[in-house]
Amino acid sequence: EQCRFQYGTSSRQCKYGEVCRELWCLSKSNRCVTNSIPAAEGTLCQTGSIEKGWCYQGECVAFGTWPQSVDGGWGPWSMWGECSRTCGGGVSSSERHCDSPAPSGGGK
Numbered sequence: 001e002q003c004r005f006q007y008g009t010s011s012r013q014c015k016y017g018e019v020c021r022e023l024w025c026l027s028k029s030n031r032c033v034t035n036s037i038p039a040a041e042g043t044l045c046q047t048g049s050i051e052k053g054w055c056y057q058g059e060c061v062a063f064g065t066w067p068q069s070v071d072g073g074w075g076p077w078s079m080w081g082e083c084s085r086t087c088g089g090g091v092s093s094s095e096r097h098c099d100s101p102a103p104s105g106g107g108k
Contacts, residue, residue: 002040007033019045020055057104072103 003011003025014024014032023039024032038058039045045053045060053060075097083090 002043006035018047018060019043020058020060066105069105069107070101070103071107072098073100074098075100 019039024034027033043055050062077096083092
């Protein structure tokens with residue numbers, strides 16, 4: 001169905017590559033082409049080690065299993081911003097993000 005939306009009603013998925021990382025579709029010229037985007041979450045998939053699975057966050061996950069959750073970790077602090085006052089009682093701020101690693105698979 002995803003191929004039909006991208007390449008027309010006669011298009012279908014090619015059995016090429018790992019669909020969860022890059023969806024390949026049969027074009028009108030009868031060639032397998034890609035827009036270099038993964039298949040949608042929940043798309044059926046198969047790999048050398050997984051007979052039946054579904055796409056989840058760019059990976060083929062076997063039916064009956066759930067990907068391992070990864071909790072996020074704090075990245076480094078940014079440089080301090082300029083002070084809001086030149087003399088007494090000002091405020092300066094710094095920030096950091098939860099991206100080392102970013103949470104995935106339901107992690108916090």
